[in-house]
Amino acid sequence: MSDVTQVLTRTDKITEQKLVTVPSTALCDGQARLRIKQFALTANNVTYAASGFAIGYWKFFPTGQKDWGLVPVWGFAEVVESKSDVVSVGERFYGFYPLASELVMQPVAHGSNAVRDVAPHRVDLPTVYNIYSRASSAPKSSDPYQALMQPxxxxxxxxxxxxxxxxxxxxxxxxxxxxxxxxxxxxxxxxxxxxxxxxxxxxxxxxxxxxxxxxxxxxxxxxxxxxxxxxxxxxxxxxxxxxxxxxxxxxxxxxxxxxxxxxxxxxxxxxxxxxxxxxxxxxxxxxxxxxQIEKRKNEWGKGVIDRKISEATQMIVQDAARWLTLETHQGLEAAMTPYAALASGTANPKIGHVVEV
The missing domain is CATH 3.40.50.720 (NAD(P)-binding Rossmann-like Domain)
Incomplete structure (x- = not known):
């Protein structure tokens, strides 16, 4: 097991960040270790930090450090170790990750093509953030746009x-x-x-x-x-x-x-x-x-709102090349620069920031 790299954000001063390394923990039965490969940074992440206490975003990835939290990001990760019956080493998943190099989750099957993290500290948090979709068959060329656009x-x-x-x-x-x-x-x-x-x-x-x-x-x-x-x-x-x-x-x-x-x-x-x-x-x-997702699921039945969201996302993604320039940053330390620009309101809206870990 290698150490885990994290970008911690000060919960009471969200423009302040620091890069830390913490020991990786051994897996328990039912858990899986995912290596985070790529994620997007947008103003959405600033909202997560700014409303971290009011809405509960700091609860998803606890750090154990007072006044320091992990900002959630949307992106892709690969299973590198598994003691779970529902995920295998080598599988890729799209979902909600910490601003870090890995996530240890406790997955259970969620439909035919996704899993849900049922780690005890996440069970009572909104389900939509705990679902991870299999992405192993999707072309990796579409990853940056999905990470940037889908949420x-x-x-x-x-x-x-x-x-x-x-x-x-x-x-x-x-x-x-x-x-x-x-x-x-x-x-x-x-x-x-x-x-x-x-x-x-x-x-x-x-x-x-x-x-x-x-x-x-x-x-x-x-x-x-x-x-x-x-x-x-x-x-x-x-x-x-x-x-x-x-x-x-x-x-x-x-x-x-x-x-x-x-x-x-x-x-x-x-x-x-x-x-x-x-x-x-x-x-x-x-x-x-x-x-609104839960309301529509109750009214329309299983899968309908998810399909509509997917179709809507594709409509915007197909148009994105007209106005969006991708900018790729290498490594977690490099992620701190676009985050700072987004937090200070100086980011160029024509640029989409993607971080490769």
């Missing part, structure tokens, strides 16, 4: 489905905050393609990203954060990917009496997040994607 576009599609499920809250405009983020652009893409849509799609973004959002072609209107006061005062829904407290407050004031719903999704502007800020109009409600 984000899944959230985009579930937001779209949830809005449709609620009849768009009878809004005449749907405002998407942080429209340059991959979750934001995914949502604007799905909204823009909706047949006979009864609303305008408004992309809210920083001045520096406005041109990029315009080039995507998914929004009917683009408004910069410093121009929130120019938003049309009509029946509206705000879907907030950024969590910028000042922008939220100003938008609620501008649309007071017209805002039908305010949804909080991400915290990419975590440093300007103000959870206690009082706003005019409806109280912002957090959108938790796993809840």
């Amino acid at each position: 984000l576009i899944a959230t985009s599609y579930l937001l779209y489905d949830w809005l449709m499920d609620n009849n768009w809250f009878e809004a005449k405009q749907i405002i998407v905050g942080s429209a340059s983020s991959k979750t934001g652009l995914g949502l604007t893409a799905f909204l823009s393609k909706h047949t006979d849509k009864p609303f305008n799609v408004v992309g809210l973004t920083g001045k520096g990203n406005a041109e990029f959002v315009e080039e995507l072609g998914f929004c009917d209107q683009i408004v910069s954060y410093d121009a929130v006061e120019t938003l049309d005062q009509v029946a509206s829904v705000y879907v907030d990917m950024a969590g910028n407290g000042d922008v939220k407050k100003r938008l609620h004031e501008r649309l007071d009496g017209n805002l039908k719903h305010s949804s909080a999704v991400g915290i990419s502007h975590w440093d300007q997040f103000a959870p206690q800020v009082k706003v005019a109009g409806p109280k912002p409600e957090f959108f938790f994607a796993p809840s």
